Amino acid sequence: MIYEAASRSAREILKPRFRSVVWKSLGLTILLFFGMWLGMQMLATNYLFPFLEGWTWVTSIIAWVLGVGVIFGAGFLLAPTSAIFAGLFLDEVAEHIEETHYPDQRKGTPMPLGDSITLAIKFAVMVIVVNLVALMLFLFAGLGIIVFFVANGYLLGREYFQFAAMRYRPEKEAHKLRRKHWGTVFIGGMVIAGLMAIPIFNILTPIFAAGMMVHLHKSLTPQEEMSHQFGR
Numbered sequence: 001m002i003y004e005a006a007s008r009s010a011r012e013i014l015k016p017r018f019r020s021v022v023w024k025s026l027g028l029t030i031l032l033f034f035g036m037w038l039g040m041q042m043l044a045t046n047y048l049f050p051f052l053e054g055w056t057w058v059t060s061i062i063a064w065v066l067g068v069g070v071i072f073g074a075g076f077l078l079a080p081t082s083a084i085f086a087g088l089f090l091d092e093v094a095e096h097i098e099e100t101h102y103p104d105q106r107k108g109t110p111m112p113l114g115d116s117i118t119l120a121i122k123f124a125v126m127v128i129v130v131n132l133v134a135l136m137l138f139l140f141a142g143l144g145i146i147v148f149f150v151a152n153g154y155l156l157g158r159e160y161f162q163f164a165a166m167r168y169r170p171e172k173e174a175h176k177l178r179r180k181h182w183g184t185v186f187i188g189g190m191v192i193a194g195l196m197a198i199p200i201f202n203i204l205t206p207i208f209a210a211g212m213m214v215h216l217h218k219s220l221t222p223q224e225e226m227s228h229q230f231g232r
């Protein structure tokens with residue numbers, strides 16, 4: 001079940017509609033990082049460097065640290081930040097899955113834009129916090145890899161399955177369905193965490209995860225339940 005859902009979603013990534021979501025979320029992420037770098041440079045040039053006039057070596061170090069800091073931060077935050085923007089387009093991914101693989105079933109209801117933004121930000125914050133903790137544990141206790149896969153497996157599985165389920169049912173019923181199949185959802189989350197652990201490819205995580213969980217939700221939900229659609 002999980003293998004089939006994952007393989008189906010992986011095959012969809014190369015299709016134009018999936019690629020467009022990847023490029024849109026990645027483009028917005030790069031624009032955000034460029035804006036942050038430009039803003040820090042302007043603040044340093046207008047307020048910090050004049051204060052340090054005459055200390056050329058200090059200003060050179062600060063400029064170098066700002067550049068390296070942005071690069072390092074982008075490398076660490078690229079995936080969770082792109083997840084925020086990708087969250088705005090996940091319904092587009094789900095609609096493509098429904099139209100391509102389940103044309104005879106009732107379509108899901110897109111999540112309101114405000115709810116999508118809130119859930120995407122909450123998810124991204126949780127991923128950043130968990131990965132910071134995993135990094136600290138890896139550096140000081142050698143447990144980072146274990147924490148990374150277990151924590152992200154839980155978080156990723158929960159959030160993306162919740163997204164898929166809430167297209168077809170109220171939030172309480174989505175929670176109930178997730179708890180009923182918690183083991184399957186957790187293993188699915190571990191598969192997503194595996195992709196997230198691969199540099200560069202981890203920017204595909206939100207798109208792959210959304211598609212995979214729509215397939216998984218369809219597999220876990222009896223056909224008769226999918227014949228109608230709940231309102232919000």
